[in-house]
Amino acid sequence: MGKSSQQIKKAQAAQKSKRRIFTASGVAAILLIIAIIAIKANTGxxxxxxxxxxxxxxxxxxxxxxxxxxxxxxxxxxxxxxxxxxxxxxxxxxxxxxxxxxxxxxxxxxxxxxxxxxxxxxxxxxxxxxxxxxxxxxxxxxxxxxxxxxxxxxxxxxxxxxxxxxxxxxxxx
Structure with missing residues (x-):
């Protein structure tokens, strides 16, 4: 039994959402690393x-x-x-x-x-x-x-x- 076009659209939307979450968490991780480096540079x-x-x-x-x-x-x-x-x-x-x-x-x-x-x-x-x-x-x-x-x-x-x-x-x- 094949998926309906509505089910396919929901699956695609879920994948986009997961990518956004990954991208947001990736950006957060990079910002955290930059903050740690800046703190090290400023505090010795x-x-x-x-x-x-x-x-x-x-x-x-x-x-x-x-x-x-x-x-x-x-x-x-x-x-x-x-x-x-x-x-x-x-x-x-x-x-x-x-x-x-x-x-x-x-x-x-x-x-x-x-x-x-x-x-x-x-x-x-x-x-x-x-x-x-x-x-x-x-x-x-x-x-x-x-x-x-x-x-x-x-x-x-x-x-x-x-x-x-x-x-x-x-x-x-």
């Missing part, structure tokens, strides 16, 4: 490896103008180091916590273009100034005396994490 990237105790080693070749965040755990305290390549090509490092707002637990930074923004007070800090400026609402610098550069890696000494542990006591990142 986070290293997947969590360092526990010991020195923290940062591979210099992975550090760019987009801040990279390196998690570190000392006992039960979660900490984070940010590394960024400045316009002059140097790699700058700091603890991802604000020298003023750290006790709030929200005194950490996210990158917006060439600026780091404190998530507690909204202070905007030029990314090129990481490690250069100390005091005020700025990331806590990790200066030359606490790290070594072997040409391939920057190694941050474990002792500085112990000294900075209290800065992360209320940290909520």
């Amino acid at each position: 990237s986070k290293s997947n490896a969590v360092n526990s105790g010991g020195d923290l080693t940062i591979l210099k070749s992975e550090v760019t103008e987009v801040a990279k965040f390196y998690p570190y755990k000392l006992g039960k305290t979660k900490m984070e180091v940010l590394a960024i390549k400045a316009d002059d090509g140097t790699i700058r490092t700091a603890f991802n916590t604000c020298q003023v707002c750290y006790s709030s637990g929200r005194g950490y930074y996210k990158q917006e273009g060439k600026v780091l923004v404190c998530q507690n007070c909204g202070n905007r800090f030029q990314a090129d100034q990481v490690e250069i400026i100390a005091g005020g609402c700025n990331p806590v610098p990790i200066t030359e005396e606490y790290k070594t550069d072997d040409g391939t890696n920057i190694v941050i000494q474990a002792e500085i994490f112990e000294a900075a542990k209290d800065l992360f006591a209320n940290w909520k990142r």
Whole structure:
């Protein structure tokens, strides 16, 4: 028994509808991927490896103008180091916590273009100034005396994490 022309039209309409749904969901998926890429570009990237105790080693070749965040755990305290390549090509490092707002637990930074923004007070800090400026609402610098550069890696000494542990006591990142 053959299908009537009305049944054929319904079947064709259903196929068009399915194509529209697929197309709409395809567009939504592409937009989601674009949004994720944009967020990564604006907030920096986070290293997947969590360092526990010991020195923290940062591979210099992975550090760019987009801040990279390196998690570190000392006992039960979660900490984070940010590394960024400045316009002059140097790699700058700091603890991802604000020298003023750290006790709030929200005194950490996210990158917006060439600026780091404190998530507690909204202070905007030029990314090129990481490690250069100390005091005020700025990331806590990790200066030359606490790290070594072997040409391939920057190694941050474990002792500085112990000294900075209290800065992360209320940290909520």
